[in-house]
Amino acid sequence: MKDSLGNRCVVVARRPRGVPTVEDFELRPAPPPGAGVSADVLYVSVDPYLRGRLSGRHVSGPIAPGDPMDSELVVRTTQDSVVGPAGTVARAFGPWQERVHLPDAALVPVAADLDPPSLALGVVGMPGLTAYAGVQRILHPVPGETAVVSAAAGPVGATVGQLCKAAGARVIGIAGSAEKRAWLVDEAGFDGCIDRHGSVRDGLGALCPDGVDMYFDNVGGAVLHAVMERLAPNARVALCGLMEQYNQEAAPPGPNPGLIIRARATVKGLVVYDHEDLRPAMEEDIGGRVRQGALAFREEVFEGLVQAPDAFCRLMAGQTFGKTVVRIAHN
Amino acid sequence: MKDSLGNRCVVVARRPRGVPTVEDFELRPAPPPGAGVSADVLYVSVDPYLRGRLSGRHVSGPIAPGDPMDSELVVRTTQDSVVGPAGTVARAFGPWQERVHLPDAALVPVAADLDPPSLALGVVGMPGLTAYAGVQRILHPVPGETAVVSAAAGPVGATVGQLCKAAGARVIGIAGSAEKRAWLVDEAGFDGCIDRHGSVRDGLGALCPDGVDMYFDNVGGAVLHAVMERLAPNARVALCGLMEQYNQEAAPPGPNPGLIIRARATVKGLVVYDHEDLRPAMEEDIGGRVRQGALAFREEVFEGLVQAPDAFCRLMAGQTFGKTVVRIAHN
Numbered sequence: 001m002k003d004s005l006g007n008r009c010v011v012v013a014r015r016p017r018g019v020p021t022v023e024d025f026e027l028r029p030a031p032p033p034g035a036g037v038s039a040d041v042l043y044v045s046v047d048p049y050l051r052g053r054l055s056g057r058h059v060s061g062p063i064a065p066g067d068p069m070d071s072e073l074v075v076r077t078t079q080d081s082v083v084g085p086a087g088t089v090a091r092a093f094g095p096w097q098e099r100v101h102l103p104d105a106a107l108v109p110v111a112a113d114l115d116p117p118s119l120a121l122g123v124v125g126m127p128g129l130t131a132y133a134g135v136q137r138i139l140h141p142v143p144g145e146t147a148v149v150s151a152a153a154g155p156v157g158a159t160v161g162q163l164c165k166a167a168g169a170r171v172i173g174i175a176g177s178a179e180k181r182a183w184l185v186d187e188a189g190f191d192g193c194i195d196r197h198g199s200v201r202d203g204l205g206a207l208c209p210d211g212v213d214m215y216f217d218n219v220g221g222a223v224l225h226a227v228m229e230r231l232a233p234n235a236r237v238a239l240c241g242l243m244e245q246y247n248q249e250a251a252p253p254g255p256n257p258g259l260i261i262r263a264r265a266t267v268k269g270l271v272v273y274d275h276e277d278l279r280p281a282m283e284e285d286i287g288g289r290v291r292q293g294a295l296a297f298r299e300e301v302f303e304g305l306v307q308a309p310d311a312f313c314r315l316m317a318g319q320t321f322g323k324t325v326v327r328i329a330h331n
Numbered sequence: 332m333k334d335s336l337g338n339r340c341v342v343v344a345r346r347p348r349g350v351p352t353v354e355d356f357e358l359r360p361a362p363p364p365g366a367g368v369s370a371d372v373l374y375v376s377v378d379p380y381l382r383g384r385l386s387g388r389h390v391s392g393p394i395a396p397g398d399p400m401d402s403e404l405v406v407r408t409t410q411d412s413v414v415g416p417a418g419t420v421a422r423a424f425g426p427w428q429e430r431v432h433l434p435d436a437a438l439v440p441v442a443a444d445l446d447p448p449s450l451a452l453g454v455v456g457m458p459g460l461t462a463y464a465g466v467q468r469i470l471h472p473v474p475g476e477t478a479v480v481s482a483a484a485g486p487v488g489a490t491v492g493q494l495c496k497a498a499g500a501r502v503i504g505i506a507g508s509a510e511k512r513a514w515l516v517d518e519a520g521f522d523g524c525i526d527r528h529g530s531v532r533d534g535l536g537a538l539c540p541d542g543v544d545m546y547f548d549n550v551g552g553a554v555l556h557a558v559m560e561r562l563a564p565n566a567r568v569a570l571c572g573l574m575e576q577y578n579q580e581a582a583p584p585g586p587n588p589g590l591i592i593r594a595r596a597t598v599k600g601l602v603v604y605d606h607e608d609l610r611p612a613m614e615e616d617i618g619g620r621v622r623q624g625a626l627a628f629r630e631e632v633f634e635g636l637v638q639a640p641d642a643f644c645r646l647m648a649g650q651t652f653g654k655t656v657v658r659i660a661h662n
Contacts, residue, residue, distance in 0.1 A: 220588050245589070253586065262600065270592065
């Protein structure tokens with residue numbers, strides 16, 4: 001036992017209402033280990049889509065009260081396995097625990113030079129693949145066109161923006177804090193940024209005078225509405241996330257379909273699981289940019305499994321900056 | 332003067348509120364003829380998009396009180412012109428009058444064997460091109476898949492359905508009267524039909540148990556919402572018309588964007604003016620089917636310019652069946 005407290009697990013105590021609170025979760029002793037490769041959890045991925053699962057309305061399935069929270073993890077094996085000798089770093093979906101047993105087939109090795117390995121949960125992981133697929137398969141950036149991205153400081157949004165920028169587009173972000181907006185312009189190379197809590201419509205009018213050719217939406221709600229009103233002819237819109245409605249009990253209506261007709265826009269739903277075939281290309285492209293220092297990213301790292309519920313609650317309140325992960329110490 | 336009453340013109344008397352009434356229009360003496368080729372109007376096209384123009388919110392521009400109504404016409408020239416000697420039948424955009432003067436460049440000849448020539452305003456005209464472009468460029472029918480079309484008995488909807496059927500798809504219509512639904516199944520070869528005024532959701536559940544792979548929307552509103560809830564994975568949706576909201580003062584909201592994400596759907600706005608390049612192929616394809624008796628269509632023909640306002644009001648109340656035209660007698 002490396003951990004004097006025993007192996008613990010984050011369990012859903014009750015279904016959250018609105019923005020989740022830490023009382024919606026409990027730290028409990030982990031269930032007895034099952035079969036599989038034993039591993040120490042290094043990082044737990046904390047993602048907005050989990051809120052949809054807690055409401056029972058996400059494509060990847062529900063998480064109900066009494067269930068363990070689960071998401072993608074970065075682990076270090078403590079015995080030999082298909083991914084290599086004990087000590088190999090891998091990613092896998094699994095419960096929010098300090099130590100796990102996982103089927104061999106669930107483990108995917110993480111490149112040894114990926115530093116920190118939590119990037120396999122962030123810009124070189126599922127969020128990076130989401131961004132890459134959206135840009136490659138939906139946005140199709142053209143030099144000189146204008147791209148807008150919401151939740152722009154998150155790992156998906158910031159990567160979408162930088163990939164569009166690299167393709168020659170003008171890139172405008174929408175983000176909820178001055179610190180995020182400054183980082184997007186100063187570090188991530190965005191051409192401008194709009195305050196999500198201000199008038200998004202006025203911001204778009206000022207920064208996108210010729211309309212929005214590409215929009216990558218992570219939030220839905222009023223922000224989506226404002227951008228749809230400003231679409232340029234033949235705009236492409238990737239619908240990916242619904243941050244504004246994840247905390248709501250019922251799904252609100254969307255923008256009037258006349259906005260899509262008027263712009264002759266193409267609006268497409270993006271679910272990252274459909275795009276696993278792009279992962280090798282994404283890892284080469286985005287991994288390469290990261291290793292060259294050519295892609296800006298941020299991580300918000302919470303320390304210890306006990307912080308995991310708070311990490312999730314802060315993420316869902318818009319209070320985290322960059323990819324949210326929980327680091328599990330193993331001394 | 333062929334007409335003892337003189338040349339008359341339909342003018343907008345006031346901006347309609349809700350469903351238009353004949354009091355919103357006036358028959359007035361036509362203004363003095365301008366330059367151009369003189370022609371007798373044979374048919375006036377009466378189309379739902381005109382309601383959007385009367386509200387000032389259609390891509391093809393507003394029609395304000397005091398303006399003449401205008402739309403596409405089929406005319407017979409009364410003097411020689413670029414389209415041929417006097418007596419040539421042509422189509423052109425122009426005012427709702429009995430006789431018109433039109434610029435040479437506005438005239439497009441109508442195939443001499445098109446019988447009746449009003450088809451150049453219907454299934455072998457703009458509505459046919461709308462249907463053809465939607466099927467070719469957005470729906471991409473696959474044998475065995477299920478297509479749904481609203482306002483299915485109209486010239487766009489009935490043609491969309493028959494083109495999808497010819498491509499091997501199952502086709503389900505949504506229409507507002509028992510007579511229309513019977514015609515769609517018995518004459519147009521649809522596999523089933525749903526009452527627009529009943530529970531569209533229940534109808535879709537019964538007739539589209541595996542979901543909707545393709546949807547061609549002519550109406551928006553609650554019908555669009557119900558279909559979006561039932562989209563199959565990778566569905567394609569053509570947004571074309573907004574019949575349910577043309578009569579409303581303000582644009583209502585649309586379906587929740589989560590429905591598009593969940594289905595990984597591709598939703599695209601269709602404006603027929605963008606697809607003129609397809610017109611020769613459409614005329615060959617649909618014109619050929621019409622000449623072979625292989626495409627069912629209906630026309631609702633009103634007699635005389637004096638009936639034109641009533642024709643439009645009935646169209647906008649869902650009381651017409653098939654392509655609505657006004658025939659102008661010239662004895």
